[in-house]
Amino acid sequence: MAQSAARFLETLDYSQKLQATFSYEDPERINWHFIPRERKGVGLWDLKGAAFDSANALVASGLTAAGYQTVLQVRSLEEVLYLFEGGDEAERRTKRHPHKYYISIFGNPAGKSVWGWRFEGHHLSLNFSIKNGKIISSTPEFIGANPGQIDAGPGRILRVLGKREDVARQLLKAAPDDQQSKLWLSKEAPNDIRGGGIAQPVVDDAKGVRYADMTPEQQKLLKDLLAEYLTAMPATVVKQRMQQINKGGMDDVHFAWWGGSELNEPHHYVVQGPTFIIEYNNTQNSANHVHAIWRNLAGDFNLPATE
Incomplete structure (x- = not known):
């Protein structure tokens, strides 16, 4: 996680790094929720190339392969909600989007003191604290799904x-x-x-x-x-x-x-x-x-x- 977080921060420009980083004691660290709302941190939709890839690698570092697949599926449901709810393309970015998810780093991943990170957006909130190379907290861990079931016929139910x-x-x-x-x-x-x-x-x-x-x-x-x-x-x-x-x-x-x-x-x-x-x-x-x-x-x- 520390290596992934450090690589992620290295790919950001100055303004993105300011958005993404907080002190470990910042109240933002416990300002969590799973509803669609405006969030602090740096959004996936503002990242490209190496920055986007390293962001996803950081998320994957906190999950198993099955867990990461679940996260991708939860994010993909935002596209379904957008189709259900309607709206023009300009609204899509502010309403439902699979990249409307944010990463925040709390403290210094390269330091020896405790640090943490969060990945969050609609129906996802993953929160970790790490000290001396060990995960000391992994909660709250929230995963939701809307729609809970998509039925596109035999063999095509999600x-x-x-x-x-x-x-x-x-x-x-x-x-x-x-x-x-x-x-x-x-x-x-x-x-x-x-x-x-x-x-x-x-x-x-x-x-x-x-x-x-x-x-x-x-x-x-x-x-x-x-x-x-x-x-x-x-x-x-x-x-x-x-x-x-x-x-x-x-x-x-x-x-x-x-x-x-x-x-x-x-x-x-x-x-x-x-x-x-x-x-x-x-x-x-x-x-x-x-x-x-x-x-x-x-x-x-x-x-x-x-x-």
């Missing part, structure tokens, strides 16, 4: 985050009858995830059914669901998160569901353990608009959860 929905629904349906009321909390789903744009997770006591109280089939599905979320992150992040989960105790990881149980019905679920929370929502646009986030209960942005 569901960017479909597996995050399908495995969770299998887990819901695998619940024994005597467990349903504890796991399935309501037939009405909340209208979004909590804490969008807020620096630290918004949580309450864990709800739903504990891993320890699940059937073997459910336990496997819950592990599969965690694996699906972790598939986007590099091995070092996966190792750190799993160490934290195991230290907190897998037995105390809870799963809870709200909303309908079938495809295209508004729904919401939460996976919460002592150290992390995943929150997923698909209620907007007739349940075809996904928001999903992983947060660290000890604190996002390498900050205590109280800040």
Whole structure:
């Protein structure tokens, strides 16, 4: 990451570098959100040639190949939204564009003190802090998708985050009858995830059914669901998160569901353990608009959860 960030900064001209760089303590570092809005940082659409290539290389450095492919797919959905919403070419740049995503560098990647970087735009917010060559924070990690599903006929269906929905629904349906009321909390789903744009997770006591109280089939599905979320992150992040989960105790990881149980019905679920929370929502646009986030209960942005 440090090498990629340094190469990226070397390709920028003076004004672009001013846009892209902040001190690590700058409040902008925690000014995150996944909505379409004006952002600080340098936009991909203002970069060309080596600068554009090095920007994408930096993003790829924080992801697996599968994770980077997901990010490209999320960005490509902006073209679909532009076609749905209409508008002339002049509006396209200010409304929906797959390059309307921004990179910000916080601190000095070449130095020995802590530094960080962010890649953000509509339905994406990736945030990293690094110290002494090690990732010390990788949250909040937000990935969304609108449309959640594009159906162009047999063999031409795209569901960017479909597996995050399908495995969770299998887990819901695998619940024994005597467990349903504890796991399935309501037939009405909340209208979004909590804490969008807020620096630290918004949580309450864990709800739903504990891993320890699940059937073997459910336990496997819950592990599969965690694996699906972790598939986007590099091995070092996966190792750190799993160490934290195991230290907190897998037995105390809870799963809870709200909303309908079938495809295209508004729904919401939460996976919460002592150290992390995943929150997923698909209620907007007739349940075809996904928001999903992983947060660290000890604190996002390498900050205590109280800040």
